[in-house]
Amino acid sequence: MPLAGRLPFVLPDLAWADNALEPFISARTIRLHHGKHHRGYVEAANRLAVQAGLAQHPADDIWRQAAADPALSVLANAAGQAWNHALFWNSLSPEPEPPAPALARRIARDFGGLRELQAAFILAASAQFGSGWVWLVERGGTLAVERTANADAPELRGIRCLLTIDVWEHAYYLDYENRRGDFVEAVFTRLLNWRFAESRLDA
Ligand SMILES: [Fe+2]
Numbered sequence: 117m118p119l120a121g122r123l124p125f126v127l128p129d130l131a132w133a134d135n136a137l138e139p140f141i142s143a144r145t146i147r148l149h150h151g152k153h154h155r156g157y158v159e160a161a162n163r164l165a166v167q168a169g170l171a172q173h174p175a176d177d178i179w180r181q182a183a184a185d186p187a188l189s190v191l192a193n194a195a196g197q198a199w200n201h202a203l204f205w206n207s208l209s210p211e212p213e214p215p216a217p218a219l220a221r222r223i224a225r226d227f228g229g230l231r232e233l234q235a236a237f238i239l240a241a242s243a244q245f246g247s248g249w250v251w252l253v254e255r256g257g258t259l260a261v262e263r264t265a266n267a268d269a270p271e272l273r274g275i276r277c278l279l280t281i282d283v284w285e286h287a288y289y290l291d292y293e294n295r296r297g298d299f300v301e302a303v304f305t306r307l308l309n310w311r312f313a314e315s316r317l318d319a
Pocket residue numbers: 149153201282284286287
């Protein structure tokens with residue numbers, strides 16, 4: 117059934133080429149992850165939003181409303197995955213620069229330094245049983261690392277998410293097989309977009 121009018125959930129274009137993150141994330145993984153997985157979540161969220169009579173609302177409102185209603189859990193999961201993946205793509209840069217001084221000072225204050233923050237990310241990724249996400253968040257003026265399962269995100273609880281790494285197997289299995297920690301270390305040290313984190317802090 118063709119869906120008339122504008123749909124609330126949109127698959128964002130990537131800011132870089134499919135192969136721009138190689139050798140840390142392959143073009144094949146990006147094409148599958150963005151073109152199949154993320155696209156599938158966006159399409160499911162739109163279909164379910166139409167079925168629920170919510171398609172006239174903004175995507176973020178649909179996500180929050182569905183997450184608060186157990187009867188809309190399937191929509192909440194699709195909408196959450198649409199949002200989480202958009203944040204993930206923004207969290208990656210083929211030419212990352214280190215955190216600017218203001219953010220570097222906050223990382224030093226709240227973690228001890230970038231190395232300690234990296235260790236916290238890898239620890240959270242390995243502690244996350246099954247599928248999920250690891251996040252750098254700002255909570256009450258303090259930076260923290262959080263992890264969530266499946267499609268959940270701290271943003272739903274009013275906690276500002278600055279960066280995320282997807283630790284679903286589809287994010288890394290083609291390139292790293294079962295070595296989730298190696299994937300997270302590579303993304304953290306070679307691809308994280310600190311400019312984006314700073315823009316989220318300033319927003
Ligand atoms: Fe993913």
